[in-house]
Structures are given as structure tokens and as C-alpha cells.
Amino acid sequence: MPYLVAEELPRETAGSRFRALLRRPGILRLPGTHNGMSAIQAKTAGFEGLYLSGAAMTASMGLPDLGIITVDEVAFFIRQIARASGLPLLVDGDTGYGEALNVMHMVRVFEEAGAGAVHIEDQLLPKKCGHLNDKKLADAHDMAAKVAAAAKARRDLVILARTDAAASEGLDGAVARAKLYMEAGADAIFPEALNTAEMFRAFAKRMPGVPLLANMTEFGKTPFFTASEFEEMGYSMVIWPVSSLRVANKAQEQLYAAIARDGGTHKAVDRMQTRAELYATIGLHDYEALDASIVQTIIPEGMPQRVAGSR
Ligand SMILES: C[C@](O)(C(=O)O)[C@H](CC(=O)O)C(=O)O
Incomplete structure (x- = not known):
């Protein structure tokens, strides 16, 4: 969490x-x-x-x-x-x-x-x-x-x-x-x-x-x-x-060489953390769920509503 x-x-x-x-x-x-x-x-x-x-x-x-x-x-x-x-x-x-x-x-x-x-x-x-x-x-x-x-x-x-x-x-x-x-x-x-x-x-x-x-x-x-x-x-x-840094550095070095050589990252994709893996690792969905739960639950009743455009 x-x-x-x-x-x-x-x-x-x-x-x-x-x-x-x-x-x-x-x-x-x-x-x-x-x-x-x-x-x-x-x-x-x-x-x-x-x-x-x-x-x-x-x-x-x-x-x-x-x-x-x-x-x-x-x-x-x-x-x-x-x-x-x-x-x-x-x-x-x-x-x-x-x-x-x-x-x-x-x-x-x-x-x-x-x-x-x-x-x-x-x-x-x-x-x-x-x-x-x-x-x-x-x-x-x-x-x-x-x-x-x-x-x-x-x-x-x-x-x-x-x-x-x-x-x-x-x-x-x-x-x-x-x-x-x-x-x-x-x-x-x-x-x-x-x-x-x-x-x-x-x-x-x-x-x-x-x-x-x-x-x-x-x-x-x-x-x-x-x-x-x-x-x-x-x-x-x-x-x-x-x-950890030695391994990460080596991987980065190879990535930059691949982009320079191949004109893109297409040959390096199978060595990448995917978008889904990245989000799962940092727990993006937990943060989003937290935000949604707060936005849902914390709406104080009886508060004067701001009218769009008013200050
Ligand atoms: C332990 C150390 O001080 C470090 O900064 O991690 C270094 C590690 C390293 O350079 O390999 C160390 O002086 O041993």
C-alpha cells in the first residue's frame, strides 16, 4: 500500500x-x-x-x-x-x-x-x-x-x-x-x-x-x-x-548502443520491464484506488458549493 x-x-x-x-x-x-x-x-x-x-x-x-x-x-x-x-x-x-x-x-x-x-x-x-x-x-x-x-x-x-x-x-x-x-x-x-x-x-x-x-x-x-x-x-x-547499479548500468549501456545502432528500441523491448510490470511494482493502482476512495468519501455535506468561475 x-x-x-x-x-x-x-x-x-x-x-x-x-x-x-x-x-x-x-x-x-x-x-x-x-x-x-x-x-x-x-x-x-x-x-x-x-x-x-x-x-x-x-x-x-x-x-x-x-x-x-x-x-x-x-x-x-x-x-x-x-x-x-x-x-x-x-x-x-x-x-x-x-x-x-x-x-x-x-x-x-x-x-x-x-x-x-x-x-x-x-x-x-x-x-x-x-x-x-x-x-x-x-x-x-x-x-x-x-x-x-x-x-x-x-x-x-x-x-x-x-x-x-x-x-x-x-x-x-x-x-x-x-x-x-x-x-x-x-x-x-x-x-x-x-x-x-x-x-x-x-x-x-x-x-x-x-x-x-x-x-x-x-x-x-x-x-x-x-x-x-x-x-x-x-x-x-x-x-x-x-x-544493483552495476547490473542496471550495464543494461542501460546496451540499450543506448542498441538505439544508436538500430535507430530505435524495437530490438531491446524483450529486455525491458513492461509498462504493466512497472506499474505493478510501484503500486500505481493502489494509489489510484486510494485517491478514488478519498474523493468518494470525503465530500463534506452542507459546504457551500463553489460556482464555476466564482472566486
Ligand atoms: C562499501 C562502499 O563504501 C560503498 O560505497 O558501497 C564501497 C563499495 C565499492 O566501491 O565497491 C567500498 O569502499 O567498498
Whole structure:
């Protein structure tokens, strides 16, 4: 049903619904959804929580993932995904868009926009995809201050601290940072760009009792593991951050090439979501039925009728 009907809206905040998912047994599977449409499609496939990737969001805007977009631009994406799906969403908060006060502002804006969780990372700007080389790391205590600021600003939002330290400081450095960030108030840890099963296992073993997130991004440093394999290695959440956008982008690229080549879309039609499928996905008829029911029922009697042309 449309998000417009109050009684259809979730009563609990997105943060507490995200926590509830996290408390359940089994790994929490969070596919990346780069807009409202993909969020609906992921929900239809059975997912109960979603991920909003900085890489996918910026790429969909035709921009690189260097931390150059703004909090309000991200809020626009959060709102459409939360609204269209009604599901709790983990949002990529990059480096928090600045220092402590900026992080607090980000947390408030994201939470008000409908996010259930956020992750912030210990890179310096311009930040990079965690699977690239030569990342510049923030001082661990400066990052801990950001985590503390985030924890102070949130109501229910789940705070994940991401550490990009494994590449430059090794597993010991990543573990030491993760422990510091937990002491500063993080709820969970995202160890970025681990590259072997041994590394994933060793990290989890050294962080007992701490919810951990695994990033199954393609074309990066992490070899392919399934959700069950990550669970077995000690992880409580897994994201496939950019996959939906990668697939959509490839399909679009082929479409434009087909129009340029064939002078029309006629050869691409069998690869399109049909009009009927599109309307069914967004629930057009539910919105129309809602409008019809309101127009039918809400006609106050005894109200003076406006005569056409009168003011
Ligand atoms: C998780 C990530 O931060 C993202 O923006 O989704 C990226 C994903 C990617 O670039 O593949 C990352 O730094 O891993």
C-alpha cells in the first residue's frame, strides 16, 4: 500500500527495527539499493533490510565516490528508499562529511530522513573505495571522537564504525582500531577490504561478541563468499553494495548502443520491464484506488458549493 496511509507506516523507528533484525539469529543480508525502485524490487525478492552505498549513489549521479557529495543529497536517496520500501536501511556515511559536529549533523539528518543505521570510516578526504590502494587513514583517536559524536547525536540509529586499516596497518592495526571505536560507542564494526577467509576468521575471532559486517563488493579485494560462508566465519551482516547499479548500468549501456545502432528500441523491448510490470511494482493502482476512495468519501455535506468561475 502507498506510504501515504498513516496506519500502514511502521510504528517503530527505523533504528529500532534495524536493531531487531540484527538480534535475530542468522546473518542479516543487506543488498544495495540505489533508488526507490530497486528498494521495492529487493523487498519483493524477500529482503528485510537494505543498504545504500556511497559508491552506487555517486555513480548513479555520474560522480566518483570521493566524499564530495553532501548530507542533503544523501538524505534525498534515504527518503526515497525508506518511503518506497518501508524497510530499515543501513546508509554509507563515508567519513561523516567533516569532523565531530558535521558527523552529528549527518546523524540527525539521516535519522530524520528514515535511516536505520549508518557507517562512518577512518579515511581522510578525499576518501576512496576501500578496495583501492593508497588510502589515507585518519588518526585512530580522531576517528574515535567521530564515533563518540555520532553516538551522542543519535536517538536509535545503529552506528557502525568502518576501519580501512587492514591494508596499511595489517590485522593487528585493524583490530586495535575496531576495539577503540567500540569503546567510543560504536554498535558494530565493518572491517573493510579483508582479502582471505583466514583474515575474515581471524578478525572475527579477535572481536568476540561484536556484530561484524562483511562487504561482498565485486571486482574488489574480497574473493566471493556467500552469505552463509560469512555467517560461518563469524559475521552478522553482509552487503552487496554496488551490484544493483552495476547490473542496471550495464543494461542501460546496451540499450543506448542498441538505439544508436538500430535507430530505435524495437530490438531491446524483450529486455525491458513492461509498462504493466512497472506499474505493478510501484503500486500505481493502489494509489489510484486510494485517491478514488478519498474523493468518494470525503465530500463534506452542507459546504457551500463553489460556482464555476466564482472566486
Ligand atoms: C562499501 C562502499 O563504501 C560503498 O560505497 O558501497 C564501497 C563499495 C565499492 O566501491 O565497491 C567500498 O569502499 O567498498
